Amino acid sequence: ELSKWRPEVIELWEKCSVPETINKETFQKSFIRHVNTTLARSIYNVDNFSAYQATAHAVRDRLIQRWNETQQIHTERDQKRVYYLSLEFLLGRSLDNALLNLGLKDSFGEGVKELGFKMEDILDQEVDAALGNGGLGRLAACYMDSLATLCYPAWGYGVRYTYGIFQQKIVDGYQDEFPDYWLNFDNPWELPRVDIVVDVQFGGHVNKITEGDKVRHEWIGGETVQAVAYDVPIPGYGVKNCINIRLWNSKPRRKFDFGKFNAGEYDQAVQEQMKAEFLTAVLYPNDNHMVGKELRLKQQYFWVAASLHDIVRRFKKSQRDWNEFPDQVAIQLNDTHPALAIVELQRILVDEERLDWDAAWDIVTHTFAFTNHTVLPEAMEKWPVPMISQLLPRHIQIIFDLNLFFLQRVEKFAPGDRDFLARLSIIEESTPQYVRMAHLAIVGSHRVNGVAKLHSKLIKETIFKDFVKYYGPDKFENKTNGITPRRWLHQANPKLSELITETLGHKDWLKDLTLLKKLEESVHDKEFRRRWMAVKHSNKVRLAEYIRDVVDVDVNPNALFDVQVKRIHEYKRQFMNILGVIHRYNTIKSMSPEQMRDVVPRVVIFGGKAAPGYYIAKLVIKLINSVASVVNKDSTIQDLLKVIFIPDYNVSVAEIIIPASDISQHISTAGTEASGTSNMKFVLNCGLILGTVDGANIEIHEEIGDDNIFMFGHLAEQVDDLRYAHRYRDVPMDPHLDAVIKDIESGSFGEARIFAPLINTLTFGKDYYLISDDFGSYLDAQKLVDEAYKKEKDWVKKSILCTANMGQFSSDRAIKEYAESIWGIIPVKV
Ligand code: 8GP
CATH class of the missing domain: 3.40.50.2000 (Glycogen Phosphorylase B;)
Structure with missing residues (x-):
């Protein structure tokens, strides 16, 4: 397709398309050019936001070059996509990620500094x-x-x-x-x-x-x-x-x-x-x-x-x-x-x-x-046939034809088994019919x-x-599933990333996460453990500052940070967590000052959105905040417990929370959480987890070993029987849970009637998510967490072993598996 151009034209194009070298000086030029031309501003009115825009545009110029080259070579090679x-x-956010992936963070950071800005302030301007x-x-x-x-x-x-x-x-x-x-x-x-x-x-x-x-x-x-x-x-x-x-x-x-x-x-x-x-x-x-x-x-x-x-x-x-x-x-x-x-x-x-x-x-x-x-x-997902017919009249015909030919084949496989056919059918035979x-x-x-x-x-x-x-x-x-170590360790936890790189003597682990295994050798190194702890502590300080900014509560970075951040859903059981918090609160309140001295101070942190139409999930948020407002004001418990709900949980908030956690909770009813991916992010960032035998928790457990994880609760294969029991028999409620519920009903956390529909899910609702079945073992597991946290040296070792054994959970591993066994594609490197 080049033939339409005269050779001089092609030559000129080639001469002008030589990519600019990238360094601090060329970045600064590009920054100022974008301020002046793209933003039509000048030195007189450039603020942090325009500095962000100019930096982003300077990075974007480089991205586009690479993007073009990639598309060109992929088209030329014409391999399977x-x-x-x-x-x-x-x-x-994209800026920090692009700077790190392109290896420009240091030079551009220097560049903006000389221009009178701080990179952190610039990065903070970006919306997710x-x-x-x-x-x-x-x-x-x-x-x-x-x-x-x-x-x-x-x-x-x-x-x-x-x-x-x-x-x-x-x-x-x-x-x-x-x-x-x-x-x-x-x-x-x-x-x-x-x-x-x-x-x-x-x-x-x-x-x-x-x-x-x-x-x-x-x-x-x-x-x-x-x-x-x-x-x-x-x-x-x-x-x-x-x-x-x-x-x-x-x-x-x-x-x-x-x-x-x-x-x-x-x-x-x-x-x-x-x-x-x-x-x-x-x-x-x-x-x-x-x-x-x-x-x-x-x-x-x-x-x-x-x-x-x-x-x-x-x-x-x-x-x-x-x-x-x-x-x-x-x-x-x-x-x-x-x-x-x-x-x-x-x-x-x-x-x-x-x-x-x-x-x-x-x-x-x-x-x-x-x-x-x-x-x-x-x-x-299922869609009513009349709805599809109206919007996509040809597609509904094709769906029925596909289904007919499919069911004809099934009929040959299982002659005369009409139930089998009905169960496999793409069409659900209800009124109206649905497409499954x-x-x-x-x-x-x-x-x-x-x-x-x-x-x-x-x-x-x-x-x-x-x-x-x-x-x-x-x-x-x-x-x-897997997660990218670039965003979830290197970018979100720069201090830990640096310590790992220094200890291993290379950055290759960012492309081959199994190399983290070598960190195991350093668990006996006292100085290394001290530095590992120091990184965690500074991440906790950073989160404590964030918490002060957004909810105006002071939390002690020396307390155990216990985190549950994810969408609010009954199956994820944030409800069980807050019920456990109430139990903890009442236990502390009943203690003598002597006994209190032995309690590990905790900050329990929640975050997550509820679907706007999900009434019960929204009530869970209300309960968490109601408990928080009672507990956080109660001076009789001497700061031994704080409860925080961080609003508007999103990717960039996750990047602050995850590196700061000591323990995080992944406590879905067994068999309901398909995988979970935040569990992987927390453990990669050397936080321990408290989890049920569900989703990827199981595989994380296999990799990091019994000593470095707290698992509890019933197994997936027991769930049907337990639900059956709730439905048809009188299952006595766990006594600790019963006490907590009575406490809510007595109005300790605000008007009891507000929470009645929530409590009803446990009683009239037959406790579908089995909170009462798991509550006892949940509290036991929490006790083990407290005991383990008291043994500081062992805790750090566990924490190091967590990170060291997460090699399997890189999204690189997952993508290679898809590429090789499902897609049949091979890499084409620019
Ligand atoms: C989620 C799963 O709940 C979670 O365990 C898993 O880690 C994640 O997918 C990634 O695989 N599932 C959904 O969000 C989901 O199924 N959404 C609706 C479309 C059904």
Whole structure:
């Protein structure tokens, strides 16, 4: 394609495209140029925020160069690519991460200092990109970091929400939600691609056209919304590769309804335009819970259609045969949200590319793979058939056809077993009928995976049991989640990172986390232990300052910091934690001054958002704050206990909290937390954990050993029987729990009637999450924590061994496993 240019032109381009050397001086030039031109400011009015913008733009210039080179080489090599489709990418802040991954932190830091700024102040100006709810969205972000670092040819596809996850404020102890208008001031981390626009169709009808002995379908009419691409560059660590997340934004088609306009209905014509923009306005704020809003379904199709159009266009450029599609393209479905992509690809191949049905289906099923992230029934996506029919009339036909052919095969496998057929069917035969998205995702994929060993076993034994019978076990795999050590240690905990690098004598551990194992040799080194402790202490001081700033409570950095930060959900049992806190409070209150001297002072820290419609979860927040306001004021307990609820927990708040924890709690009812990823972050940052036998806790336990973790509670295989007992028998309540409940009911923490619905979940609600069954062993485990913390030397050793044995939980390991056993892709290094 260069042939259209004269050689002199090409030469000039090459001469002018030589990348600038990057050092302090060139950075400063670039900084000032951006202040002057991009921001139209000058030395007279440059504040911290404009300094942030200028620095971000200077970094962005370098990112774009790398991004271009990466795209160019990936196009040239034309290797198989993976496309990661995720409705959530919880990226957090980008500046610090980009500086570290590009190796520019020191030189740029010096550079801004000489210009009269502090790097910390500049970094603090950035707002989080919070396009996700919790673990699922943050996992996608960690995976993009690893894909870039390992040089895989990969793209992410998502939605550019105008409003990310809501901001949480605490008013009178209750959660209040405020819109997160994160794009308020320009976003330097995205590149608007006004040239990349895809038409997405909704509604209309389908014509059946017979041509000779062939039938084809034509989907026409309805409304069209345009998808505009915004590209977010993701730099790898210590490599030149920089990959792309393409986020789609909806906008109306340029064509304006002049008919209506001329008829005097100007406002209505404008309203229709605005409706199109509204499509990508807001992220649905539910974690592990499905809410069947039509707009959400529209978002899903909008994003899937635009992404597939893009993927197919890229494939067609190489002019290969369609059979080669699965050799060039792997598509990973992050949960069932993008499951319509399966139907859309089949539609493109059959209706537009005129492939025959079976050939098309063969391509589809070799292209897709599907990750499940939960077994909770309320999270399983299903959409009413009438809703899909209205929005996507051709897709619903395809879904019914796919289901018919699928069930015909199942019928051959299990002749006459109608129940089996009904259980496997993509369609739930209720009134109205529903499309079960997980079934669609399984039938349309060549691999299905869970996200931790126990979870992957449970999906095979419970929700997908019948599919295992039909397909055999090999279609189902485990890919234990991972986290990126770049953000979650190097960036969030710079002092620990430095100490590790100095001790090991290299930085290679950031790309091969198993190298941390060598830290084990230093546990007997007294000076090393002292420094290890000093790092933890300074991180606790940093968190204590943050707590003073946001909730105006003083906490003692020498106390044991006990943390539970994650979405508020009944299955995660923050309720059990706060009930335990009340027990602790009452125990301390009943002590003599003598006895008190033996108590380990504790700061119990909570953080997390509740879905705005989740009443019980919101009451848990209220209870935590009510307990906090009583306990924190009570001078009779001599600062032995403080309770803190940190508002608006998000990625950048997590970066302050996680490095400061002594113990963190991951205490879901066994079998309910698919994996958890914050458990990995805490242990990597040398915090011990108190956990149930659930999710990735189990594998962390295997790696770090019995002595360095506190595990308690019933096992997943006991849960059914325990629930049965609550349902049909009179199970006596744990006496300590009973006392705590009576205390709440007596009004010790404010009006008792407020908390009645919460307490009812334990009684009338049959204690579905088994708090009373685990409460005794929970309190016992907490006692062991206190005892262990008193033995300082042993505690530090445990802490070191935690970090040293986390090699397995890098997202690099996880991504390599996906690449090798599911996607079949190889690295292409720039
Ligand atoms: C979460 C799981 O709850 C968490 O254990 C896991 O670490 C994380 O995914 C990443 O794998 N699951 C979800 O957020 C989830 O299933 N969300 C809804 C779409 C169902």
